[in-house]
Amino acid sequence: MLIELVSQGRKPDLVLTADPGAEKPETYAYLDMMRGWMANHDIEFHVVRYVTKRFKNYPPYNDLAGSLLTNGCLPSIAFGRSSCSLKYKAAPQEAFIKTWQPAIDAWARGEKVIRYIGYDASKRDGQRYAHAATIEDPLFDNSYPLREWLWDRDACENRIRAEGLPVPPKSSCVFCTAMKPDEVRALPEYWLRMIVLIEARAAPRLRTVEGLWRRSTKSKPGRMTNFIRAERLLPEAEIDRIIASAPTSLVRFQEAAAQEPLDTRPTLETWLERFHAISPEGGTNAKASLEPLDAQQCRRAA
Numbered sequence: 001m002l003i004e005l006v007s008q009g010r011k012p013d014l015v016l017t018a019d020p021g022a023e024k025p026e027t028y029a030y031l032d033m034m035r036g037w038m039a040n041h042d043i044e045f046h047v048v049r050y051v052t053k054r055f056k057n058y059p060p061y062n063d064l065a066g067s068l069l070t071n072g073c074l075p076s077i078a079f080g081r082s083s084c085s086l087k088y089k090a091a092p093q094e095a096f097i098k099t100w101q102p103a104i105d106a107w108a109r110g111e112k113v114i115r116y117i118g119y120d121a122s123k124r125d126g127q128r129y130a131h132a133a134t135i136e137d138p139l140f141d142n143s144y145p146l147r148e149w150l151w152d153r154d155a156c157e158n159r160i161r162a163e164g165l166p167v168p169p170k171s172s173c174v175f176c177t178a179m180k181p182d183e184v185r186a187l188p189e190y191w192l193r194m195i196v197l198i199e200a201r202a203a204p205r206l207r208t209v210e211g212l213w214r215r216s217t218k219s220k221p222g223r224m225t226n227f228i229r230a231e232r233l234l235p236e237a238e239i240d241r242i243i244a245s246a247p248t249s250l251v252r253f254q255e256a257a258a259q260e261p262l263d264t265r266p267t268l269e270t271w272l273e274r275f276h277a278i279s280p281e282g283g284t285n286a287k288a289s290l291e292p293l294d295a296q297q298c299r300r301a302a
């Protein structure tokens with residue numbers, strides 16, 4: 001959509017990407033490449049993120065994975081809802097635009113901001129479009145160029161190739177329910193461990209779904225962890241260790257951190273660094289590194 005808009009002389013004034021902090025590595029690499037493409041075409045571009053401000057008694061965290069681990073839950077998409085997307089993708093973009101001077105000026109003139117949305121001309125996106133088109137927004141007029149041009153995904157891919165650019169991978173959080181088995185197979189170990197951890201941390205509270213893939217079907221299990229185990233994407237012993245000890249260690253870390261004032265409280269990142277530093281086989285060093293921090297250690301870690 002962006003490439004064609006530019007070639008038609010309809011260059012947007014601003015491009016935003018909302019980053020929930022858990023996109024695939026290939027997506028971040030593609031974004032970096034497109035950053036250069038947009039700079040060459042003199043397009044203003046920003047990456048925006050949802051910033052959590054109220055941590056109650058929790059160690060501070062700064063992305064969707066941190067929220068899931070802190071609260072012991074799965075992304076709302078796993079329960080058939082969309083609040084994760086609204087909070088981590090839609091809301092930060094709207095918040096940015098509300099501070100962006102050209103938008104403020106347009107609203108002051110009684111105009112609306114035109115927002116380009118990349119729903120394509122396929123049946124599936126047609127359903128999303130039908131829903132979105134019914135929503136009247138006092139600040140934005142939505143425009144759907146791909147539907148205007150009757151482009152489906154194949155047409156988009158052909159246009160990207162014609163520009164001499166590679167076709168990007170499908171983007172989503174690595175632990176999204178929409179992830180396909182092949183996409184999970186391609187993940188680095190860092191994110192495989194995080195998926196096992198997220199499901200293990202949330203497991204005690206799950207009643208209506210088994211895990212990130214909701215419920216087991218003939219093609220895949222409800223828990224991504226079971227898939228990671230069956231496909232030997234992580235060593236069996238490492239998966240068992242994470243399930244057996246990491247959620248408990250994390251909760252105890254949170255409890256110890258809660259005793260600290262916010263400005264000296266250790267962040268969730270400090271615990272995650274130790275979690276990922278553990279060798280797959282476990283061992284004494286590894287075991288020690290997941291021991292919860294007491295209040296004094298919390299101060300040092302902070």
Ligand code: SF4
Nearest residue numbers: 075077084085173176
């Ligand atoms: S990609 Fe999936 S998990 Fe991430 S915000 Fe969107 S719906 Fe939620």
